[in-house]
Amino acid sequence: MIDNKQSNISIDVETNYVEDQSDPSNDRYIFSYTVTIQNTGKAPAKLLTRHWLITDANGKTQEVRGDGVVGEQPHLGPNEGFRYTSGTVLETPVGSMRGSYQMISDDGNRFDAPIPTFTLSVPRMLN
Numbered sequence: 001m002i003d004n005k006q007s008n009i010s011i012d013v014e015t016n017y018v019e020d021q022s023d024p025s026n027d028r029y030i031f032s033y034t035v036t037i038q039n040t041g042k043a044p045a046k047l048l049t050r051h052w053l054i055t056d057a058n059g060k061t062q063e064v065r066g067d068g069v070v071g072e073q074p075h076l077g078p079n080e081g082f083r084y085t086s087g088t089v090l091e092t093p094v095g096s097m098r099g100s101y102q103m104i105s106d107d108g109n110r111f112d113a114p115i116p117t118f119t120l121s122v123p124r125m126l127n
Contacts, residue, residue, distance in 0.1 A: 008041025
């Protein structure tokens with residue numbers, strides 16, 4: 001059973017344009033993002049899977065699903081956090097990402113932890 005109620009998982013994302021790996025002349029823009037996941041609740045929970053929607057400025061959307069994050073399925077006790085860095089490639093200098101982590105608490109309750117939309121942008125591209 002999946003419960004979509006407000007989770008006690010806090011998610012913060014920091015983004016970075018990776019200029020030295022990007023090739024704008026060939027519509028290749030590389031971004032890294034660092035995600036901090038924090039269990040703000042009282043029950044331990046494990047991250048099972050991830051679901052991302054990555055959209056570029058042309059409206060092209062990539063959907064990504066998979067087990068865990070960066071090869072791990074972190075188990076977070078109350079007030080524990082997990083931080084990782086990953087990346088994505090866009091065909092435009094601006095885009096966005098959003099998604100969710102599918103979690104399971106130690107008592108067997110499955111729930112989604114939403115990842116709010118965040119912007120990927122080449123520096124000085126947006127005001």
